[in-house]
Amino acid sequence: MAPILPVPSLLARFGLDPAPIITEAGFDPGWFDDPEHRVPFAAIGRLLALCVERSDCPWFGHLIGEQAGIEVLGLIGQLASQAPDVGAALHEIILYLHLHDRGAVPALWLTQERAILAYVIHQPEIPGIEQFYDGAVAIIHNIIKKLCGPEFRPLEIRLSRPRPADVEPYQRCYRAPLSFGAEHSAVVFDVNWLRHPLDGADAQLHAQLLQTIECFDAQWAEDLIAHLRRVLRQVLILGAAPGDTSLAHAARLFALHRRTLNRRLRARGTSFKALIEEARYDVARQLLRDTNLSSTDIAVSLDYADASAFTRAFKRWSGVTPGTWRASPPVR
Incomplete structure (x- = not known):
């Protein structure tokens, strides 16, 4: 919640009563008293969209x-x-x-x-x-x-x-x-x-904070599939270089042998191929909806050999071509 704590005061600046708008977006106004309260990304998006609509800003x-x-x-x-x-x-x-x-x-x-x-x-x-x-x-x-x-x-x-x-x-x-x-x-x-050096940096405090954060990071890393999904989406959205979507590359990112990564994914009922295809479909829809990139550029970003290979894959996923999907994406 920390980044969006100014929402109530901003709504008030526009002469609006914040509470009904916040409630309509599915938020509890009390959440704004806790900067560490976690809310889904999509929920914040709905709140921001509603704030724009009501404030006309x-x-x-x-x-x-x-x-x-x-x-x-x-x-x-x-x-x-x-x-x-x-x-x-x-x-x-x-x-x-x-x-x-x-x-x-x-x-x-x-x-x-x-x-x-x-x-x-x-x-x-x-x-x-x-x-x-x-x-x-x-x-x-x-x-x-x-x-x-x-x-x-x-x-x-x-x-x-x-x-x-x-x-x-x-x-x-x-x-x-x-x-x-x-x-x-x-x-x-x-x-x-x-x-540029940071004035007043404390090396001892830095080491203590790093130790605390690494403990949190170790706990988070236990969820291998969620972590891998995030990494694959990052690679694809930023533009995959040849080989970046391979099992060997993903295994190196996790400091694992590729067979070890494969075995751990099978133990969780999935595979690297399934996860990379899921990530490609998610990112393809995002790029078609939110950018003006051509199918050729999207194919390159997703590490396909050419636009026709991307078109065949997208049609297999969605039942329609990328151009047809872009012309009439599903209503949110």
Whole structure:
């Protein structure tokens, strides 16, 4: 709940009574008293979509994100704040965010001059997805600025949502070039910031926090199938390279021999082939619904040999071609 705690006060700013709207979305107003209360991704999406409808504010998610920062990550945020430099802090956030956020994954891409920190939702059929991305990018921006200090300025803000009629709220917040309709929602900044040391970092406290978080991570890792599903969706959404969807590659990610991974999956009544096909179908529907990528580009992302192979697979899954599905996706 931590990232969406500002919802009641924001609704009130628009002259709305928060309680009926929150209740209509299926939330208990008392949940806003507990930042650690867990709610499904889709439930938050429904709440955000309803807030946009009632407030008539198409950037409601952005306003939520503007008010949140590294503190919404709880222990993970505390750990990152004690890292030796910005690069190490962002690495730890990326490594452990699954303990806080089960519906999306962060990704950091580097070039010689730029760092690109993106947020990618891997759960399918999420309402209010534009609001999620607006809020997430605002939070990412606030986190990086907190780590780097007041001198930080992004080079570019990328948002996958269509360009709204009024972009002033975004311009006021970021003071950087804006790219709407982007492939990924991300903050782009000078790569040299990754070497910036964190003032007041405490190495001993960092070690203690890391030990605590690794205990939580070990407990979470026991659910092998859920973990593997998340990893496969991450690989596919970010664009699979040849071989990334193989059993051998997945086994390496888990530090297991491929036969060991296969055996553990069989013991749980499934197989790697079944899980990768499930992930491909989920991601294919998400990309068809939420992006303008062509079938050829989606086929490449899903690690198919060509668009015809992807079309045959999608028709086997859904009974229709990707083009037909995109023209009339199921009503949410």
